[in-house]
Amino acid sequence: MNISIIGATGYSGVELIRLLQNHPTAKIKSLFASSQAGLDLTEVYPHLTNIEQHTLEELDVEKTAEWVFLATPSGVSAKLVPSLLEAGRKVIDLSGDFRLPKETYESWYNKETANESDLQKAVYGLPEWFKEQIQNAQLIANPGCYPTAAALGLAPAMPYIDPKSIIIDAKSGVSGAGRSASLATHYGEVNENFAAYRVANHQHTPEIEQTLQRVSEQQPLITFTPHLAPMTRGILCTMYATITEEVDFQEVYKAAYEGKPFIRLRAEGSYPRTKEVSGSNYCDIAVHVDPRTNRLIVISVIDNVVKGAAGQAIQNMNIMAGLDETTGLTFSPLYP
């Protein structure tokens, strides 16, 4: 399987490079960048010295291989994907451009996306819930990092909770914001610091609602509050919802995720931590029930650049290619 990565110099791009090294049938053929095109990969990432030898190229659709991963900022793939599909490529887009209906995307991202007919071609790549559709897709909209952690954590509970009562309190490491320098992610601003951001207007809100609606008969209305935590990798979501039907939630989750290799349902009432999934494609989930408030409380953790981006993208590629979905992804988290 010959691979091209567009946006290879970003954090998700370089994570794709790391993970694809463990893949038995994938081979990186070309890496494309934008402002850093023309440099050797090792000039941008010296940790890959003697491991990957590539010159970063300026994008040319003709030069892309059969499998294309787009790890570019929002707005870029909306323009590139139509010509990649036209050229017969199989495309996995890590950005938000193909995840939402046009109007919803444009109002939450404040930019234009592709036209309706191209948007219709995309399959939402959350394998634990949409594997069948992914098998036949030519274009995957790889889920966002927060939506992956939140939807995997809440989906099994949807029939038994009030969909309008959901509160998602999420914390992300700084790599979620990408590699470009910014004041918000500057060491002096993030270290020993902790803050909420984009309260009531984060672009992942409609994506989480859309997924929870697709996996149930419910119309959720969520409160989603992201926070920036002083760590490099990881997302932890603590999620609250009012219980409408008393069931054994541990059993409900066990049944929902049986045979799903990357979901690790932890003991009821336990406390998954971000380091326990760091560098891996696992999503660890624990359910708690608070009888005093009649609320379900779910904790879910992922590595934002692996299950939240590059790892999930490779899981999708495996499914599209008819391989076992775990191919090249069965390594342990990096601990401590």
Ligand SMILES: NC(=O)C1=CN([C@@H]2O[C@H](COP(=O)(O)OP(=O)(O)OC[C@H]3O[C@@H](n4cnc5c(N)ncnc54)[C@H](OP(=O)(O)O)[C@@H]3O)[C@@H](O)[C@H]2O)C=CC1
């Ligand atoms: N970081 C994360 O945890 C997650 C990220 N994502 C999504 O994945 C995508 C990539 O994110 P991330 O890796 O963090 O981003 P980075 O900012 O780290 O990297 C962006 C990459 O895109 C390239 N690029 C920038 N502008 C253009 C352009 N106009 N045309 C082509 N290439 C361009 C850059 O190239 P150069 O260096 O040469 O300028 C760089 O390789 C985003 O859409 C993001 O939302 C999704 C889930 C999680």
Ligand SMILES: CC(=O)N[C@@H](CCC(=O)OP(=O)(O)O)C(=O)O
């Ligand atoms: C910590 C941090 O800044 N995280 C980013 C995650 C963005 C992302 O993944 O963007 P998509 O919308 O393309 O999925 C954010 O909150 O915007």
